[in-house]
Amino acid sequence: MAEPDAVRTFEDGLAQIRATFEQALRAAEDEPQLRLINARYVGPQGELTALLKLMPKLPGNRRRELGQAANALKQGIQQAFDETLDRIHRSARDAELTGPHLDLTLPGRWQMPGRLHPITRIRNDVLDIFVSMGFDVADGPEVELYENCFDKLGFPPDHPATDEHDTFFVDGDRPSDAPTVLLRTQTSTIQIREMMKRKPPLAIVSPGAVYRRDDDATHSPMFFQLEGFLVDQDVSFAELKGVLTLFLRRLFDEHVALRFRASYFPFVEPGGEVDMSCVFCRAWEQDRARTAACRVCKGTGWMEILGCGMIHPVVFENVGYDPEKYTGFAFGMGLDRIAMLKYGIPNIKLLYENDVRFLSQF
Numbered sequence: 001m002a003e004p005d006a007v008r009t010f011e012d013g014l015a016q017i018r019a020t021f022e023q024a025l026r027a028a029e030d031e032p033q034l035r036l037i038n039a040r041y042v043g044p045q046g047e048l049t050a051l052l053k054l055m056p057k058l059p060g061n062r063r064r065e066l067g068q069a070a071n072a073l074k075q076g077i078q079q080a081f082d083e084t085l086d087r088i089h090r091s092a093r094d095a096e097l098t099g100p101h102l103d104l105t106l107p108g109r110w111q112m113p114g115r116l117h118p119i120t121r122i123r124n125d126v127l128d129i130f131v132s133m134g135f136d137v138a139d140g141p142e143v144e145l146y147e148n149c150f151d152k153l154g155f156p157p158d159h160p161a162t163d164e165h166d167t168f169f170v171d172g173d174r175p176s177d178a179p180t181v182l183l184r185t186q187t188s189t190i191q192i193r194e195m196m197k198r199k200p201p202l203a204i205v206s207p208g209a210v211y212r213r214d215d216d217a218t219h220s221p222m223f224f225q226l227e228g229f230l231v232d233q234d235v236s237f238a239e240l241k242g243v244l245t246l247f248l249r250r251l252f253d254e255h256v257a258l259r260f261r262a263s264y265f266p267f268v269e270p271g272g273e274v275d276m277s278c279v280f281c282r283a284w285e286q287d288r289a290r291t292a293a294c295r296v297c298k299g300t301g302w303m304e305i306l307g308c309g310m311i312h313p314v315v316f317e318n319v320g321y322d323p324e325k326y327t328g329f330a331f332g333m334g335l336d337r338i339a340m341l342k343y344g345i346p347n348i349k350l351l352y353e354n355d356v357r358f359l360s361q362f
């Protein structure tokens with residue numbers, strides 16, 4: 001049903017919109033504002049949209065004419081919208097081009113890169129060398145049975161290393177007949193563990209933390225060792241010497257010489273300590289004055305580097321190997337000491353203080 005008032009409402013509405021839209025749209029300062037104003041006219045709840053809904057109520061003779069007027073207005077709004085949007089985009093662009101420079105060369109926010117601890121680096125280097133010679137890598141617990149740390153390795157019950165003064169014992173609430181437990185004092189426990197688990201031929205290295213009641217410039221109560229051992233038939237001291245010579249030459253310098261001194265460890269016979277020519281005064285170059293002045297080797301040209309020997313038959317018996325059939329060698333060294341020698345670190349404490357000023361030098 002046509003309503004006579006509808007024509008008035010329609011015409012007034014169009015007049016009202018026509019009078020305001022142009023200015024309203026062109027006043028917009030940015031795109032969101034422009035879209036908001038635009039919606040006030042032609043959005044779902046917009047004024048013009050509301051008028052168009054009145055169309056069916058217009059009398060037939062006016063409908064076409066008023067419809068065309070409304071459409072023309074709609075196009076006018078669209079045009080004002082497009083032009084304003086264009087203007088907004090252009091001025092944003094201009095502001096970017098004429099405004100302050102965006103300096104793409106400014107450095108980003110700096111993040112301190114992490115790096116490997118010197119002991120970890122040395123451990124990796126050392127393992128690489130032994131793995132290239134065919135050794136397996138094994139791991140073991142730091143909390144260990146007294147038996148694996150001492151008895152099975154042939155320590156007599158009164159050996160000084162087993163004394164309370166050298167060893168951290170783990171007490172806790174344990175039954176009085178429970179086996180004695182301690183923080184391992186040496187990685188030689190791995191010889192016992194691996195030999196009990198496997199059968200020869202064996203060639204194994206094992207790095208890890210060990211604990212002793214020691215505390216001075218060259219000793220820390222926790223430090224790192226690397227144990228190595230090889231068991232087979234007819235293994236000789238010559239092979240031990242060959243493996244250690246190759247290892248130390250590859251790690252330090254191809255010129256280093258080795259010197260074996262007799263020494264005592266309960267689990268090897270014969271046992272020895274190995275000295276290596278001093279890598280600080282490059283003793284092999286035989287510059288007498290330089291070596292005489294060297295504080296690291298104290299003028300001797302030699303540095304003590306590790307303990308070693310042929311595995312004692314008692315150890316083989318303790319792990320159930322036939323000592324008549326098998327022979328083998330073992331060696332153990334302090335990874336901290338190797339790192340100190342390799343990187344020229346004067347005090348072992350520096351390795352454990354976690355001071356970035358020190359650690360970032362590596």
Ligand code: PHE
Nearest residue numbers: 186188265307308330331332
């Ligand atoms: N375990 C010995 C130590 O801690 C080192 C060693 C290992 C010596 C293997 C000989 C053979 O001093």
